[in-house]
Amino acid sequence: MKITNAEFTISAVSSKQYPNDLLPEIALAGRSNVGKSSFINKLIQRKSLARTSSKPGKTQTLNYYKINNQFYFVDVPGYGYAQVSKKEREKWGQMMEEYFQTRDTLRAVILITDIRHEPTRDDVQMYDYLKYFSLDVIVIATKADKIPKGKKEQYVKRTRKILQMEQTDTIIAFSAQTGEGKDAAWGAIRHYLS
Ligand code: GDP
Numbered sequence: 001m002k003i004t005n006a007e008f009t010i011s012a013v014s015s016k017q018y019p020n021d022l023l024p025e026i027a028l029a030g031r032s033n034v035g036k037s038s039f040i041n042k043l044i045q046r047k048s049l050a051r052t053s054s055k056p057g058k059t060q061t062l063n064y065y066k067i068n069n070q071f072y073f074v075d076v077p078g079y080g081y082a083q084v085s086k087k088e089r090e091k092w093g094q095m096m097e098e099y100f101q102t103r104d105t106l107r108a109v110i111l112i113t114d115i116r117h118e119p120t121r122d123d124v125q126m127y128d129y130l131k132y133f134s135l136d137v138i139v140i141a142t143k144a145d146k147i148p149k150g151k152k153e154q155y156v157k158r159t160r161k162i163l164q165m166e167q168t169d170t171i172i173a174f175s176a177q178t179g180e181g182k183d184a185a186w187g188a189i190r191h192y193l194s
Helices: 036-043 086-102 121-132 149-162 182-193
Strands: 006-012 025-030 062-067 071-075 106-114 137-142 170-173
Touching: 025 036, 025 182, 036 071, 036 106, 036 137, 036 182, 086 106, 086 121, 106 121, 106 182, 121 137, 137 149, 137 182, 149 170, 170 182
Parallel strands: 025 071, 025 106, 106 137, 137 170
Antiparallel strands: 006 062, 062 071
C-alpha cells in the first residue's frame, strides 16, 4: 500500500473521544517491548510516528493514527508488565472492554508476538480475550530476522499451536529490520478494509 498520509489523530480513554467519521479501524495489540511501534512505523514508512519502547507506567490510552484518510490504526496499550498495579490493570480492562465490545467500525485486531519465543500466558490470554469478542485476529510474529531462515515455518507453527489459533485467522512472520512480511501484512489488512 502506498502511504500518502499518516497522522496522529487522538489519544482516547473512553468512547466519547473516539473519532466519529466512521472510517474502518484496525487495532494493534501486543506485550510491551514486543515490537509494536516498530511494526506500525515499518508499515507506514515513518521513522517514529508511533513511539517506540513505550515505558510501563506511561498513560494508558488508545492512540489513533489516520492512514491515507482511509482507515485508522488504533494502537492499544501494551499488556503484561509485571510492575502494573491492580488498579491500573482494572482501568486497562475497562477501557479495552468498552472498545472491543462497542466499536462497530473495528474490523480486525493485529496481535504482535515475538517469533523467537513461545507465546506467553499474556499472549494466549489476549488472543482468547479477542476471540471472546468474536474479533478476527491477524498474528504478526515479529523479529523474524533473529531466527535461522530454515526454522521459520516451525516457529510459526509453534505460535499458531500455542495460541490455539482459529484456522480462519492469519499468522505472518515479520521483521521491522528487513521488511520481511510487510506485503503479506498489508494484504491481510487490505482484506478487512474492502
Ligand atoms: P513496543 O514497545 O512493542 O512498541 O516495541 P518497540 O517497537 O519499541 O521495539 C522494542 C525493541 O525491539 C526495540 O529495541 C526495537 O528496535 C526492537 N525491534 C522491534 N522490531 C524488531 C525486529 O523486527 N527485529 C529486530 N531485530 N528488532 C526489533
